[in-house]
Amino acid sequence: MFRATIQITLRPSILDPQGKAVAHAVASLGVAGVKDVRMGKHVEVTFDGLTEEQARGATEEICKKLLANPVMEDFRFNVERVA
Amino acid sequence: MTQTPVRFGVVVFPGSNCDHDAYYVCRKLLGQDAVFLWHKTADLRGVDVVILPGGFSYGDYLRCGAIARFSPVMKEVTRFAAQGGLVLGICNGFQILVEAGLLPGVLLRNSSLRFACRYVNIRVENPFTPFTGECAKNEVLSIPIAHGDGNYFADADTVRRLEENGQIVFRYCSPEGEITPESNPNGSLGNIAGIMNERGNVLGMMPHPERASDAVLGHTDGRKIFASILEHVFSRTIPQLREEGDTVVVEQGRR
Numbered sequence: 001m002f003r004a005t006i007q008i009t010l011r012p013s014i015l016d017p018q019g020k021a022v023a024h025a026v027a028s029l030g031v032a033g034v035k036d037v038r039m040g041k042h043v044e045v046t047f048d049g050l051t052e053e054q055a056r057g058a059t060e061e062i063c064k065k066l067l068a069n070p071v072m073e074d075f076r077f078n079v080e081r082v083a
Numbered sequence: 084m085t086q087t088p089v090r091f092g093v094v095v096f097p098g099s100n101c102d103h104d105a106y107y108v109c110r111k112l113l114g115q116d117a118v119f120l121w122h123k124t125a126d127l128r129g130v131d132v133v134i135l136p137g138g139f140s141y142g143d144y145l146r147c148g149a150i151a152r153f154s155p156v157m158k159e160v161t162r163f164a165a166q167g168g169l170v171l172g173i174c175n176g177f178q179i180l181v182e183a184g185l186l187p188g189v190l191l192r193n194s195s196l197r198f199a200c201r202y203v204n205i206r207v208e209n210p211f212t213p214f215t216g217e218c219a220k221n222e223v224l225s226i227p228i229a230h231g232d233g234n235y236f237a238d239a240d241t242v243r244r245l246e247e248n249g250q251i252v253f254r255y256c257s258p259e260g261e262i263t264p265e266s267n268p269n270g271s272l273g274n275i276a277g278i279m280n281e282r283g284n285v286l287g288m289m290p291h292p293e294r295a296s297d298a299v300l301g302h303t304d305g306r307k308i309f310a311s312i313l314e315h316v317f318s319r320t321i322p323q324l325r326e327e328g329d330t331v332v333v334e335q336g337r338r
Contacts, residue, residue, distance in 0.1 A: 014191065014236065015191075015194070015270075017192055017193075017194055017195075017196045018192065018196065021196060066145070066149065066153075067145070069146055069149070069182065069189055071181075071188065071189040071236070071237070071238075072189050072191060072236065
């Protein structure tokens with residue numbers, strides 16, 4: 001079996017108010033040196049009966065058509081073998 | 084000559100919560116025909132107008148409107164829109180329309196990060212649409228909003244195209260009709276509150292006209308949107324002639 005680990009983030013040009021709010025909280029916490037915080041989504045998809053290449057193709061399709069909206073989001077992923 | 088009532092189809096997704104309001108306006112206030120269309124149906128039941136109502140379809144999981152887009156009914160709504168059928172998406176319905184690619188752009192989290200629920204003023208930028216024919220150019224309507232994700236965004240090219248084609252139908256404005264940052268409740272680009280597709284038969288808007296239609300609720304500006312739709316549908320109805328003995332009877336035909 002293969003598992004895709006997917007990260008979806010707002011595109012750099014899109015304002016991330018949630019990340020900004022967290023950045024303010026980090027400043028209140030007293031941690032210095034934080035320049036920016038960007039929030040995103042983490043998704044894990046487990047495939048059965050697919051080759052690694054097929055799993056990659058399927059992940060790409062799921063991301064493009066459903067998990068990420070290309071107008072505002074970017075995605076990246078890793079596919080690894082799981083027991 | 085009798086008018087065949089306009090038939091509205093109000094789509095119901097799991098989590099829709101303005102469906103009954105829309106149904107009520109169409110049926111009880113406008114005296115027209117209205118049916119609910121469950122999200123699993125692939126039959127639009129011969130409706131003249133489809134309304135995608137407000138709410139939180141599929142719990143707003145993933146992104147607002149992202150899951151609703153894959154409902155069986157949306158395939159039919161897409162086909163209906165492609166044939167020129169009128170589609171009105173309100174609030175969550177607008178979010179579904181952009182996710183489905185029937186309208187360009189996206190609705191981001193409100194810049195305030197807060198859910199905004201109050202009356203706003205919107206200016207009619209384009210009164211030459213099936214949805215605004217009963218409004219004057221630059222008329223200011225008072226209609227409530229209720230959303231957490233209504234911050235319209237699109238890339239510069241898309242916005243320019245929207246402007247050039249008159250596809251920006253409503254903008255948030257001051258009571259006097261000025262487009263100001265203070266009158267923008269959610270950070271929308273260019274104070275955009277509602278847009279339509281290039282063909283002009285699909286409108287998405289964040290404000291809720293169905294909540295400002297019954298006088299008992301204090302505001303009736305929203306009714307102009309519905310009245311415009313009725314006027315549009317009636318005007319494109321072709322009268323049918325029928326002979327009855329020696330006289331010719333004019334009947335309202337199918338649209």
